[in-house]
Amino acid sequence: MMTKLNNKVALITGGTSGIGKATAIDFIENGASVIITGRFQNTIDETINELGEKAKGIVSDAGKMADLLELGDKVKLVSSQIDILYVNAGFGKYAAIEQIDENHFDEQFNVIVKGTLFTVQQILPLMKEGGAIILNTSIVTEIGMQNSSVYSAAKAAVQSFVKTFASELAAKKIRINAVSPGPIATNYFDRSNLTAEQIQGIAGAVLPQVPLARFGQPFEVAKAITFLASEDASFMHGTEIFVDGGFPKIK
Numbered sequence: 001m002m003t004k005l006n007n008k009v010a011l012i013t014g015g016t017s018g019i020g021k022a023t024a025i026d027f028i029e030n031g032a033s034v035i036i037t038g039r040f041q042n043t044i045d046e047t048i049n050e051l052g053e054k055a056k057g058i059v060s061d062a063g064k065m066a067d068l069l070e071l072g073d074k075v076k077l078v079s080s081q082i083d084i085l086y087v088n089a090g091f092g093k094y095a096a097i098e099q100i101d102e103n104h105f106d107e108q109f110n111v112i113v114k115g116t117l118f119t120v121q122q123i124l125p126l127m128k129e130g131g132a133i134i135l136n137t138s139i140v141t142e143i144g145m146q147n148s149s150v151y152s153a154a155k156a157a158v159q160s161f162v163k164t165f166a167s168e169l170a171a172k173k174i175r176i177n178a179v180s181p182g183p184i185a186t187n188y189f190d191r192s193n194l195t196a197e198q199i200q201g202i203a204g205a206v207l208p209q210v211p212l213a214r215f216g217q218p219f220e221v222a223k224a225i226t227f228l229a230s231e232d233a234s235f236m237h238g239t240e241i242f243v244d245g246g247f248p249k250i251k
Contacts, residue, residue, distance in 0.1 A: 166238030182244025
């Protein structure tokens with residue numbers, strides 16, 4: 001058992017699958033207790049059962065303002081203090097400029113932008129000096145990807161939060177950084193509006209542009225998040241780590 005995060009309590013939003021779940025596993029292996037959020041009780045229960053006694057779960061939807069404003073109170077029922085906050089909840093939908101409607105815009109901005117902002121706001125009172133916050137940015141902020149105007153803009157807003165939050169949180173001695181995943185093999189597309197054929201098409205177009213010639217695995221991103229959450233990253237603040245296999249070949 002590694003102890004990078006010994007006796008720390010971590011909150012992970014969107015922790016029932018993909019990178020969130022992989023991070024919960026890695027945090028626990030490094031000595032932390034974790035609280036995960038998810039939208040459905042059944043997936044929370046399944047994940048907690050898999051993670052074991054060092055994990056607790058809360059049903060909370062990062063896209064609903066009422067849930068966001070109740071998050072701090074719900075977390076307090078489980079733990080009076082949070083040492084690590086990983087804001088992971090999010091998804092992407094895709095549309096050409098001509099097809100974008102208000103729902104397409106609101107759905108993603110509610111979860112990714114509003115969700116990130118108010119999650120941090122509500123959990124901040126539970127965080128003491130020495131705490132660490134990790135946000136999710138994305139490789140899409142570095143490239144112009146077709147049909148991803150809204151998703152890319154939402155992630156760019158989160159990238160901006162990393163800098164602005166850093167200027168405010170420094171006085172509280174709370175570090176904030178971001179992880180920027182590239183093409184990772186997860187269930188990321190489950191909430192997207194793409195068909196299986198379209199997903200396969202994207203994968204086929206992306207893979208040749210990854211110098212490491214494969215998709216990353218969730219645990220590989222989790223290792224970077226654990227690093228940012230730990231004292232190993234004690235002098236890192238307001239920046240992001242790219243976990244992208246070198247994608248795209250030209251940045």
